[in-house]
Amino acid sequence: xxxxxxxxxxxxxxxxxxxxxxxxxxxRYRTSEGQERMWTLENLxxxxxxxxxxxxVGPNGSGKSTLLKVLAGLLPPARGDIRLGGLLLGKRTxxxxxxxxxxxxxxxxxxxxxxxxxxxxxxxxxHRTSHWWNLGIGDETAEDLDCVQVAMVEADVLSLATRLVxxxxxxxxxxxxxxxALAQEPKILLLDEPTAFLDVNxxxxxxxxxxxxxxxxxxxxxxxxxDLNVASQYCDRVAMLKEGKLCRIGSPADTIRPDVLRLVYxxxxxxxxxxxxxxxxxTMPISQTATLAAGRRSMYPTSRxxxxxxxxxx
Amino acid sequence: xxxxxxxHRVPAWANSGAVLTLHRWATVIGSLLGxxxxxxxxxxxxxxxxxxxxxxxxxxxxxxxxxxxxxxxSETIMLQIRLxxxxxGFCVGAGLAAVGVTLQALLRxxxxxxxxxxxxxxxALGVSMGLxxxxxxxxxxxxxxxxxxxxxxxxxxxxxxxxxxxKGRLPIHSLLLAGVILNAILTAFIMFITxxxxxxxxxxxxxxxxxxxxAPSYPALAVFVLYLVAALVMLMRNAHLLNVLTLGEExxxxxxxxxxxxxxxxFGLTALLTGAIVSVSGMIGFVGMVxxxxxxxxxxxxxxxxxxxxxxxxxxxxxxxxxIARTIMAPAEIPVGIVTAxxxxxxxxxLLLWRKDRML
Numbered sequence: 268x269x270x271x272x273x274x275x276x277x278x279x280x281x282x283x284x285x286x287x288x289x290x291x292x293x294x295r296y297r298t299s300e301g302q303e304r305m306w307t308l309e310n311l312x313x314x315x316x317x318x319x320x321x322x323x324v325g326p327n328g329s330g331k332s333t334l335l336k337v338l339a340g341l342l343p344p345a346r347g348d349i350r351l352g353g354l355l356l357g358k359r360t361x362x363x364x365x366x367x368x369x370x371x372x373x374x375x376x377x378x379x380x381x382x383x384x385x386x387x388x389x390x391x392x393x394h395r396t397s398h399w400w401n402l403g404i405g406d407e408t409a410e411d412l413d414c415v416q417v418a419m420v421e422a423d424v425l426s427l428a429t430r431l432v433x434x435x436x437x438x439x440x441x442x443x444x445x446x447x448a449l450a451q452e453p454k455i456l457l458l459d460e461p462t463a464f465l466d467v468n469x470x471x472x473x474x475x476x477x478x479x480x481x482x483x484x485x486x487x488x489x490x491x492x493x494d495l496n497v498a499s500q501y502c503d504r505v506a507m508l509k510e511g512k513l514c515r516i517g518s519p520a521d522t523i524r525p526d527v528l529r530l531v532y533x534x535x536x537x538x539x540x541x542x543x544x545x546x547x548x549x550t551m552p553i554s555q556t557a558t559l560a561a562g563r564r565s566m567y568p569t570s571r572x573x574x575x576x577x578x579x580x581x
Numbered sequence: 582x583x584x585x586x587x588x589h590r591v592p593a594w595a596n597s598g599a600v601l602t603l604h605r606w607a608t609v610i611g612s613l614l615g616x617x618x619x620x621x622x623x624x625x626x627x628x629x630x631x632x633x634x635x636x637x638x639x640x641x642x643x644x645x646x647x648x649x650x651x652x653x654x655s656e657t658i659m660l661q662i663r664l665x666x667x668x669x670g671f672c673v674g675a676g677l678a679a680v681g682v683t684l685q686a687l688l689r690x691x692x693x694x695x696x697x698x699x700x701x702x703x704x705a706l707g708v709s710m711g712l713x714x715x716x717x718x719x720x721x722x723x724x725x726x727x728x729x730x731x732x733x734x735x736x737x738x739x740x741x742x743x744x745x746x747x748k749g750r751l752p753i754h755s756l757l758l759a760g761v762i763l764n765a766i767l768t769a770f771i772m773f774i775t776x777x778x779x780x781x782x783x784x785x786x787x788x789x790x791x792x793x794x795x796a797p798s799y800p801a802l803a804v805f806v807l808y809l810v811a812a813l814v815m816l817m818r819n820a821h822l823l824n825v826l827t828l829g830e831e832x833x834x835x836x837x838x839x840x841x842x843x844x845x846x847x848f849g850l851t852a853l854l855t856g857a858i859v860s861v862s863g864m865i866g867f868v869g870m871v872x873x874x875x876x877x878x879x880x881x882x883x884x885x886x887x888x889x890x891x892x893x894x895x896x897x898x899x900x901x902x903x904x905i906a907r908t909i910m911a912p913a914e915i916p917v918g919i920v921t922a923x924x925x926x927x928x929x930x931x932l933l934l935w936r937k938d939r940m941l
Contacts, residue, residue: 336831339835340834340835341831341834341835360837361834361837361838361839362837363837364835364837365835365836365837366837368835369835370831370832370835372829372831372832375828375829375832376829377827377828378689378690378691378827379685379686379691379827379877379882380877380878380881380882381824381827381881381882381883382598382599382600382881383599384594384595384599384600385599385600385601385824385881385882385883386828388600389824389825389828389836390836392821392825392836392837392838393836393837395821407600409591412591412592412595415592416592416594419594425594428594428597428599429594429597429598429599451836
């Protein structure tokens, strides 16, 4: 089932045997007064195949993170169905979902001094076996310890086990969160911007970790990224969102194309082949050129990534 | 347990303090229990009237034999005044620390404290209204006053939570500011109530508001202890949920926690505890913030250990503070709230000013 090639893009039509199946999904947030807003996600239909890495990309505010939360069962869809392993998501309990699907959030702000091992151990929560008489003390079974050990080895945080999470760097913390998700022993891993705010070496670490997990654990991975190159190099398929609608889904070669990007992002970029993989590689042109080519006033392509960074640093 | 599991090799980190083990739990709780008994005996020993150790031992022997006949004056002081008062102080301190731990985890904020956030003021307002309406003095109608305190505390807690909820987690300074303002408003109402009461009743109310412990009758103490133990056991049962809740609400839900139900239950328990505590001892500040902080520093953040350890340390802290309050100006007494505020306030400021990096 290890879908390593782009040929699996077409298998979306075969709905049976997909890990997640999304049919006509719509979602909108409510205002505090209970009024309904514009659709954040509108009529999305696609599926996530077993063992693939699906990237979700799109401009800021296109609903990427919201889609991930809806897929994780954290937000209830307004319309449409999500089937997890063939069964409707709403028909499963939160614990059942947690045993099949793990979420790595975009940022992890822990204010209390928990150790790395304690944090990873929290991933065992959906598998806990608690009894009323011991008040939850000594619940960790040998199996729990094993899972945590394996998860920490795989995410390469074993040497940090006794450190406090708050003392770690951004890249280390991200790996701890992935280890915590792995301790859940999920079949599906959902990641929200796993490489955001990381230096290039940590980006590389995280990306190769995700690729390794897919091949070794046979994990199905859905990852949201604003980085088109990450999506292109590491994903089997890419889903492009624009204003809550699915613009295109398919192999990176089919989606990361100048004409598609122009449609989705409203600007021109340079797309060539990656020297190692031959997959599409996106480069930002120098701003004046882009301005002239697009014939618009002050649309600097760099301003998007900058505004994103500023928004998150608040 | 099969033999294969018994012979299982435990990873190195599991026994090096990285995760809570039953052994560490038992060691910490065992030693704290021992310390608590020591502190308890010392607090009973010290008081405005000197009671020598032999009298103390003979008084204790009476307690153990359930025999109250043939007591002399010093023995009566020990049994009727000091022993119940120290017990009460210990229970109130334990309850306040438990409320502090729970609030900190729920609001994901290490500076949360029922007094600072105005939850205690809410309870105090409820109890004052109860007194104004004539719901019986002190213990005549025991469940009634805590119930008023519960209602007031719950109201304040939900208000604070709504404020803290606006963006998932309120920055610490905004939360504290909200607490200060809520405190000011609620205190204004309490002042209004005291001003329209008869002078002799309002004087008692003022003393109670400042946070003071009195020696309760044994039946009253027993009811309070039962109430407290029930609430604390319920909290302890949720300790592992508190751990997961500190990851943030969405992550907690993605781990299978039914967060809405859990939060309602925990808020209810917190308000019940605060209501009961405030109704017997008034507003004693900072115990709920200082104690969990110090304990977390020593034993780590796992709430399965943090909660019971804070409970015991909180009990010891307030028992000692109350001993200071009743001996430092003997034969006069000062409200114990003054002692805890003088000890806890500077500590709070220190955390706020010099440990910012860890708070935000």
